[in-house]
């Protein structure tokens with residue numbers, strides 16, 4: 001019998017495959033938005049906005065003056081997936097390889113997405129993470145952690 005993956009593995013797999021497109025040398029994140037018919041309606045990974053060349057922005061820099069780091073320039077995977085999506089996201093689920101930050105959570109809530117499925121939560125307990133969860137709980141958006149699913153890319 002050939003191997004068959006379940007829906008969660010499939011959508012998380014698409015999210016994680018997308019993450020491999022990210023030029024971020026420290027954290028590659030992928031996201032996949034799915035509607036109630038189990039159709040994919042948006043994917044994204046953390047990258048620079050259109051027109052911003054990877055070679056001209058400081059991907060390697062994580063500390064020091066904000067302007068000199070990668071942080072003000074990168075579009076997070078979740079926001080890219082929302083911005084890349086087609087149509088109304090009300091009631092959709094978002095599969096993301098890393099739990100969303102407080103900024104993406106605002107976009108997730110406002111777009112009508114009703115559930116977050118995530119795998120990694122390496123920033124668990126940070127202020128951003130706590131603020132994110134505070135908003136999700138207030139807005140009634142579910143978040144569910146799933147076991148790691150290995151995608152092999154050679």
Ligand SMILES: Nc1nc(=O)n([C@H]2C[C@H](O)[C@@H](COP(=O)(O)O)O2)cc1CO
Nearest residue numbers: 026027029046074076077098099100101
């Ligand atoms: N959920 C997320 N989605 C994302 O796309 N990111 C992006 C922003 C940066 O490009 C990178 C985090 O960089 P670092 O601080 O781990 O070196 O991942 C970060 C988070 C974490 O909340």
Ligand SMILES: [Zn+2]
Nearest residue numbers: 076101103104
């Ligand atoms: Zn974010």
